[in-house]
Amino acid sequence: MHRLLAVVVLCAASALAPAFAACPPDGQTRESLEGLKVLKWTVPDAAERQVLAEHLIDCLGDPDPAMRDGIAYEALAHWMRADAFDELAMRSLRDKLFAALQADDPDGFRRPFAALVLSEVARTDRVKPWMTPEERGAMVEAASRYMASIDDYRGFDDQAGWRHGVAHGSDWLMQLAMNPALDRGQLDRILAAVATQVVPSAPHAYVFGEPGRLARPVLFIAKRGLHTPAEWEAWMTSFAPKLGEAKLAYVDEGWLARRHDLLAFLTALYLEADRSDDPQLQAIEPAIVAGLKTVP
Incomplete structure:
Protein backbone atom coordinates (compact mmCIF):
# COMPACT_ATOMS: atom_id res chain seq x y z
CA MET A 1 0.00 0.00 0.00
CA VAL A 199 30.03 2.58 -1.51
CA PRO A 200 28.81 4.41 -4.63
CA SER A 201 28.63 2.27 -7.76
CA ALA A 202 30.39 5.07 -9.65
CA PRO A 203 33.74 5.43 -7.84
CA HIS A 204 33.86 8.63 -5.85
CA ALA A 205 35.86 9.50 -2.74
CA TYR A 206 33.73 11.44 -0.29
CA VAL A 207 35.51 14.53 1.05
CA PHE A 208 32.65 16.68 2.41
CA GLY A 209 31.55 14.66 5.42
CA GLU A 210 29.09 12.41 3.61
CA PRO A 211 30.00 9.16 5.45
CA GLY A 212 29.25 10.76 8.81
CA ARG A 213 25.90 12.02 7.56
CA LEU A 214 25.08 8.58 6.12
CA ALA A 215 25.82 7.09 9.53
CA ARG A 216 23.23 9.20 11.35
CA PRO A 217 20.02 7.48 10.20
CA VAL A 218 21.68 4.11 10.89
CA LEU A 219 22.49 5.16 14.46
CA PHE A 220 18.95 6.30 15.14
CA ILE A 221 17.59 3.06 13.74
CA ALA A 222 19.95 1.15 16.04
CA LYS A 223 18.59 3.11 18.99
CA ARG A 224 15.18 1.56 18.34
CA GLY A 225 16.55 -1.88 19.23
CA LEU A 226 14.46 -3.68 16.61
CA HIS A 227 17.34 -5.54 14.94
CA THR A 228 19.31 -8.44 16.36
CA PRO A 229 23.12 -8.45 16.67
CA ALA A 230 23.25 -11.06 13.91
CA GLU A 231 21.18 -8.84 11.61
CA TRP A 232 23.47 -5.90 12.26
CA GLU A 233 26.57 -7.97 11.59
CA ALA A 234 25.11 -9.21 8.30
CA TRP A 235 24.40 -5.61 7.28
CA MET A 236 27.78 -4.22 8.34
CA THR A 237 29.68 -6.97 6.53
CA SER A 238 27.67 -6.72 3.32
CA PHE A 239 29.65 -3.84 1.81
CA ALA A 240 33.14 -5.30 1.28
CA PRO A 241 32.16 -7.20 -1.91
CA LYS A 242 31.23 -3.82 -3.46
CA LEU A 243 34.89 -2.78 -3.40
CA GLY A 244 35.57 -4.83 -6.53
CA GLU A 245 37.74 -7.74 -7.50
CA ALA A 246 40.59 -8.68 -5.17
CA LYS A 247 43.12 -8.14 -7.96
CA LEU A 248 42.22 -4.44 -7.94
CA ALA A 249 43.26 -3.97 -4.31
CA TYR A 250 45.59 -0.98 -3.94
CA VAL A 251 46.29 -0.78 -7.69
CA ASP A 252 43.02 0.74 -8.92
CA GLU A 253 41.81 4.28 -8.27
CA GLY A 254 38.15 3.26 -8.13
CA TRP A 255 38.88 0.47 -5.66
CA LEU A 256 40.81 2.88 -3.44
CA ALA A 257 37.96 5.41 -3.53
CA ARG A 258 35.45 2.73 -2.53
CA ARG A 259 37.69 1.52 0.29
CA HIS A 260 38.07 5.09 1.52
CA ASP A 261 34.28 5.58 1.61
CA LEU A 262 33.56 2.29 3.35
CA LEU A 263 36.22 2.84 6.01
CA ALA A 264 34.98 6.38 6.62
CA PHE A 265 31.38 5.17 7.04
CA LEU A 266 32.18 2.29 9.38
CA THR A 267 34.59 4.45 11.37
CA ALA A 268 31.91 7.12 11.82
CA LEU A 269 29.54 4.46 13.15
CA TYR A 270 32.21 3.00 15.43
CA LEU A 271 33.18 6.33 16.98
CA GLU A 272 29.57 7.20 17.79
CA ALA A 273 28.79 3.76 19.20
CA ASP A 274 32.00 3.56 21.20
CA ARG A 275 31.54 6.87 22.98
CA SER A 276 27.80 6.47 23.55
CA ASP A 277 26.12 5.60 26.83
CA ASP A 278 23.13 4.20 24.93
CA PRO A 279 23.08 0.41 25.40
CA GLN A 280 21.47 -0.05 21.97
CA LEU A 281 24.40 1.71 20.29
CA GLN A 282 26.91 -0.14 22.42
CA ALA A 283 25.26 -3.38 21.30
CA ILE A 284 26.04 -2.76 17.62
CA GLU A 285 29.73 -2.07 18.22
CA PRO A 286 30.77 -5.73 17.67
CA ALA A 287 28.89 -5.72 14.35
CA ILE A 288 30.70 -2.57 13.26
CA VAL A 289 34.05 -4.13 14.20
CA ALA A 290 33.12 -7.19 12.15
CA GLY A 291 32.43 -4.87 9.23
CA LEU A 292 35.79 -3.15 9.66
CA LYS A 293 37.56 -6.49 9.63
CA THR A 294 36.16 -7.22 6.17
CA VAL A 295 37.92 -4.20 4.68
CA PRO A 296 41.30 -5.13 3.14
Missing part, protein backbone atom coordinates in the same frame (compact mmCIF):
# COMPACT_ATOMS: atom_id res chain seq x y z
CA HIS A 2 2.79 2.42 0.97
CA ARG A 3 4.70 1.67 -2.24
CA LEU A 4 1.59 2.28 -4.35
CA LEU A 5 0.87 5.56 -2.59
CA ALA A 6 4.47 6.65 -3.05
CA VAL A 7 4.24 5.98 -6.78
CA VAL A 8 1.01 8.01 -6.97
CA VAL A 9 2.61 10.89 -5.05
CA LEU A 10 5.71 10.87 -7.25
CA CYS A 11 3.66 10.70 -10.44
CA ALA A 12 1.57 13.65 -9.29
CA ALA A 13 4.72 15.53 -8.42
CA SER A 14 6.17 14.77 -11.82
CA ALA A 15 3.13 16.26 -13.47
CA LEU A 16 3.70 19.47 -11.54
CA ALA A 17 7.46 19.48 -12.01
CA PRO A 18 7.82 22.01 -14.85
CA ALA A 19 5.73 24.67 -13.07
CA PHE A 20 8.49 26.70 -11.40
CA ALA A 21 8.37 30.48 -11.32
CA ALA A 22 11.16 33.00 -11.39
CA CYS A 23 13.33 33.72 -8.39
CA PRO A 24 13.05 36.06 -6.52
CA PRO A 25 9.26 35.64 -6.37
CA ASP A 26 6.97 38.25 -7.92
CA GLY A 27 6.67 41.24 -5.63
CA GLN A 28 10.01 40.55 -3.97
CA THR A 29 13.59 41.52 -4.69
CA ARG A 30 16.81 40.15 -3.35
CA GLU A 31 17.05 43.26 -1.19
CA SER A 32 13.55 42.83 0.24
CA LEU A 33 14.26 39.19 1.07
CA GLU A 34 17.55 40.12 2.71
CA GLY A 35 15.63 42.70 4.74
CA LEU A 36 13.16 40.02 5.79
CA LYS A 37 16.09 37.87 6.87
CA VAL A 38 17.29 40.70 9.10
CA LEU A 39 13.79 40.72 10.63
CA LYS A 40 14.13 36.98 11.36
CA TRP A 41 11.59 36.09 8.68
CA THR A 42 8.72 37.83 10.45
CA VAL A 43 5.60 37.64 8.28
CA PRO A 44 2.61 38.01 10.61
CA ASP A 45 -0.10 37.16 8.07
CA ALA A 46 -0.37 33.36 7.72
CA ALA A 47 -1.72 33.41 4.16
CA GLU A 48 0.99 35.81 3.00
CA ARG A 49 3.63 33.69 4.71
CA GLN A 50 2.43 30.52 2.99
CA VAL A 51 2.39 32.14 -0.44
CA LEU A 52 5.92 33.42 0.06
CA ALA A 53 7.10 30.03 1.33
CA GLU A 54 5.71 28.21 -1.70
CA HIS A 55 7.36 30.71 -4.03
CA LEU A 56 10.67 30.38 -2.22
CA ILE A 57 10.68 26.69 -3.10
CA ASP A 58 11.32 27.90 -6.64
CA CYS A 59 14.54 29.49 -5.34
CA LEU A 60 15.98 26.17 -4.15
CA GLY A 61 17.36 25.68 -7.66
CA ASP A 62 18.88 29.15 -7.89
CA PRO A 63 22.58 29.08 -8.86
CA ASP A 64 23.34 31.84 -6.34
CA PRO A 65 24.13 30.16 -3.00
CA ALA A 66 23.11 33.28 -1.09
CA MET A 67 19.61 33.02 -2.58
CA ARG A 68 19.32 29.24 -2.55
CA ASP A 69 20.86 28.47 0.83
CA GLY A 70 20.99 31.73 2.75
CA ILE A 71 17.46 32.86 1.90
CA ALA A 72 15.19 30.12 0.54
CA TYR A 73 16.37 27.21 2.69
CA GLU A 74 16.93 29.34 5.76
CA ALA A 75 13.47 30.93 5.60
CA LEU A 76 11.66 27.63 5.03
CA ALA A 77 13.56 25.88 7.83
CA HIS A 78 12.98 28.80 10.19
CA TRP A 79 9.22 28.84 9.62
CA MET A 80 8.89 25.08 9.95
CA ARG A 81 10.87 24.99 13.18
CA ALA A 82 8.72 27.83 14.48
CA ASP A 83 5.54 25.82 13.72
CA ALA A 84 4.41 28.61 11.43
CA PHE A 85 2.24 26.50 9.10
CA ASP A 86 -0.95 24.56 9.68
CA GLU A 87 -1.43 21.02 8.34
CA LEU A 88 -3.01 22.18 5.09
CA ALA A 89 -0.08 24.49 4.41
CA MET A 90 2.42 21.76 5.28
CA ARG A 91 0.81 19.35 2.83
CA SER A 92 0.94 21.97 0.10
CA LEU A 93 4.62 22.70 0.78
CA ARG A 94 5.47 18.99 0.94
CA ASP A 95 3.80 18.29 -2.38
CA LYS A 96 5.57 21.16 -4.10
CA LEU A 97 8.87 19.88 -2.70
CA PHE A 98 8.06 16.42 -4.05
CA ALA A 99 7.53 18.09 -7.42
CA ALA A 100 10.91 19.79 -7.12
CA LEU A 101 12.53 16.38 -6.72
CA GLN A 102 11.17 15.40 -10.13
CA ALA A 103 11.92 18.65 -11.93
CA ASP A 104 14.73 19.24 -14.40
CA ASP A 105 17.86 20.15 -12.48
CA PRO A 106 20.60 21.01 -14.96
CA ASP A 107 22.78 22.74 -12.36
CA GLY A 108 22.30 20.07 -9.70
CA PHE A 109 20.98 22.37 -6.96
CA ARG A 110 17.20 21.96 -6.90
CA ARG A 111 16.93 18.29 -5.98
CA PRO A 112 19.39 18.21 -3.08
CA PHE A 113 17.96 21.38 -1.57
CA ALA A 114 14.41 20.09 -1.97
CA ALA A 115 15.56 16.99 -0.07
CA LEU A 116 17.10 19.16 2.65
CA VAL A 117 13.86 21.10 3.11
CA LEU A 118 11.93 17.83 3.09
CA SER A 119 14.05 16.81 6.07
CA GLU A 120 12.51 19.79 7.84
CA VAL A 121 9.05 18.68 6.75
CA ALA A 122 9.75 15.24 8.19
CA ARG A 123 10.95 16.86 11.40
CA THR A 124 7.67 18.75 11.86
CA ASP A 125 5.77 15.46 11.68
CA ARG A 126 8.18 13.85 14.15
CA VAL A 127 7.81 16.70 16.65
CA LYS A 128 4.03 17.08 16.26
CA PRO A 129 2.50 14.31 14.10
CA TRP A 130 0.25 15.49 11.29
CA MET A 131 0.79 12.98 8.48
CA THR A 132 -1.39 9.93 8.12
CA PRO A 133 0.40 6.56 8.25
CA GLU A 134 -0.03 6.32 4.49
CA GLU A 135 1.50 9.77 3.93
CA ARG A 136 4.39 8.92 6.22
CA GLY A 137 4.98 5.66 4.40
CA ALA A 138 4.94 7.50 1.08
CA MET A 139 7.55 9.92 2.40
CA VAL A 140 9.80 7.05 3.50
CA GLU A 141 9.54 5.65 -0.01
CA ALA A 142 10.17 9.04 -1.64
CA ALA A 143 13.24 9.69 0.53
CA SER A 144 14.59 6.19 -0.11
CA ARG A 145 14.11 6.51 -3.84
CA TYR A 146 15.81 9.89 -3.85
CA MET A 147 18.84 8.53 -2.00
CA ALA A 148 19.18 5.57 -4.35
CA SER A 149 18.85 7.85 -7.39
CA ILE A 150 21.75 10.16 -6.54
CA ASP A 151 24.54 10.11 -9.10
CA ASP A 152 25.77 13.68 -8.70
CA TYR A 153 28.39 13.64 -5.95
CA ARG A 154 29.43 17.27 -6.05
CA GLY A 155 29.64 18.68 -2.53
CA PHE A 156 30.95 22.21 -2.13
CA ASP A 157 32.30 24.66 -4.66
CA ASP A 158 33.86 28.02 -3.79
CA GLN A 159 31.70 29.86 -6.32
CA ALA A 160 28.57 27.71 -6.51
CA GLY A 161 28.28 26.72 -2.86
CA TRP A 162 26.73 23.46 -1.73
CA ARG A 163 24.95 20.73 -3.65
CA HIS A 164 25.67 17.82 -1.24
CA GLY A 165 22.94 15.45 -2.38
CA VAL A 166 24.06 12.45 -0.33
CA ALA A 167 24.32 14.48 2.88
CA HIS A 168 20.98 16.18 2.36
CA GLY A 169 19.30 12.88 1.53
CA SER A 170 20.83 11.45 4.70
CA ASP A 171 19.38 14.28 6.75
CA TRP A 172 15.94 13.50 5.34
CA LEU A 173 16.32 9.80 6.14
CA MET A 174 17.61 10.67 9.62
CA GLN A 175 14.54 12.73 10.50
CA LEU A 176 12.36 9.85 9.35
CA ALA A 177 14.44 7.29 11.24
CA MET A 178 14.01 9.34 14.43
CA ASN A 179 10.22 9.15 14.15
CA PRO A 180 8.85 6.50 16.56
CA ALA A 181 5.83 6.03 14.29
CA LEU A 182 7.93 4.18 11.70
CA ASP A 183 7.74 0.39 11.79
CA ARG A 184 10.46 -2.20 11.28
CA GLY A 185 9.75 -2.52 7.56
CA GLN A 186 10.10 1.21 7.01
CA LEU A 187 13.35 1.29 8.96
CA ASP A 188 14.65 -1.55 6.78
CA ARG A 189 13.72 0.49 3.71
CA ILE A 190 15.84 3.36 5.06
CA LEU A 191 18.77 1.03 5.74
CA ALA A 192 18.55 -0.27 2.18
CA ALA A 193 18.57 3.30 0.86
CA VAL A 194 21.62 4.23 2.94
CA ALA A 195 23.39 1.11 1.68
CA THR A 196 23.12 2.31 -1.92
CA GLN A 197 25.46 5.23 -1.21
CA VAL A 198 27.91 3.86 1.37
